[in-house]
Amino acid sequence: MSGWNTIESDAGVFTALVEDLGVKNVQFEEILDLSPDYLRAIAPIYGVIFLFKYISSNPDDEVDGNYDFEAGENIFFANQTIQNACATQAILSVLLNKSQQTAGDIDIGDSLADFREFTQAFPPELRGEALSNSELIRDVHNSFARSNPFIDENTRAATESDDVYHFIAYTPINGVLYELDGLQAAPLSHGACNNEEFPHKVIPVLQRRIGRYPITEIRFNLLAMIQDPRLRAMEIGDLETVRREEDKREAWQWENALRKHNFVGFAHEVLKGVIKMKTREGKYGEWLDNAKKEMAKKMAERKEDGKDEYED
Structure with missing residues (x-):
């Protein structure tokens, strides 16, 4: 069985990835401004994916938020059990908690719906194993890895001198703002939050996370999972936005093709x-x-x- 390769934190990559998994009418946008007005402008936002430099923490360090060990079957939460899978795992942490099958808004398609139903009664550790062993999810994930015939991601392990990066998700579920990190023991609750409140309630949580790092650290990336903007634009007859979004997707398609090509x-x-x-x-x-x-x-x-x- 092949392993999982590294993929980029990129709006075009993530958008195409979820579409290849069968998800409909979802797009990713890079967040460049941590302000409520900016986030509300791209609403509805289903969740955000945060990439940051991973620093091993001391078990005695205080955790931001409260562990929700009672979430159980009401939330899809999986422990990360394999290296390089955390980007797709963070994306699925939002999608599988926003699916129409869970009274959410997103049509995640038959394959992911079946996966969620199959793993619903599993504990987080077993869910992580099931995700890591899913051929469909792994193959789609790996299809967006940059082609490099000189590096074998399966045999080259990270060393202590390497910078290691990690993806986590934030999303409101059942009226609570959750941080979903596969390296944690359980979902982390950040208090009451509905979909409308999410754009402004997630900001201080993200600011606290960024505040753990030196002021010189700028290697962060934040992507919002949103509804495809073309849907709303077509409803109101905004043809300029439709054309702009179509052009953006054509550019993404070209960039993704270059990523996969061996030169x-x-x-x-x-x-x-x-x-x-x-x-x-x-x-x-x-x-x-x-x-x-x-x-x-x-x-x-x-x-x-x-x-x-x-x-x-």
Whole structure:
């Protein structure tokens, strides 16, 4: 069985991913302004996906929010049991708690509805195992990994010097604002919150999370799961918004295609052409020496940084 590969925190990637899973009329938007007015402008918001640098915490550290161990079958919550799956797991933490089957708003499609029903009575640990072992979910997730024939994500484990990043979800469920983090023991409650209150009640929670880091830390990413804006635009005859959203999706489709494409063959042909040209000009040796010096310089700079980025 193949493993799970790292995918990017990107609105186009996440939108296409959920569509490939069978979800209808859902889109992701990057949140650039933590203000209630900005969030209300893109409503309805089903939840937010937050990416941050993961820092191992001390068991005695105070947790923001309150563990809700009694949530049980009323909430879909799964523990993370495998590396690199947390992006899709965070997305599903919102989707499977907002499905029409749970009196929510989203048509999640037959496959995810069946998965939710199958795992409904499972404890969080077993739900996490079921998610990790789902061929459909894993294959769709991996289809959005960048093509890189020189790196095997299944064998290259993160080390202590690597920056590890983690995804979690925030969403209102049954009148409560929940933080759903597969690395926690249970959902974390942040108090009473309905769908209309979510845009302004989630902001202080996110600000507290960001406030745990030094002021110089800026490597965060926040994506909102929203209703496809084209639906509302078509209802009111806003053709300009419809065209703008269509153009955005065409750009996303192109970018996603580039992510999946392997350019090794193309690069090989280009390199052969350059070598042929340099040899004909009598500058092959000089060009090769310069290339070696430049590569040595880049390797030294990378060694000085001493860090690669990995998703938890």
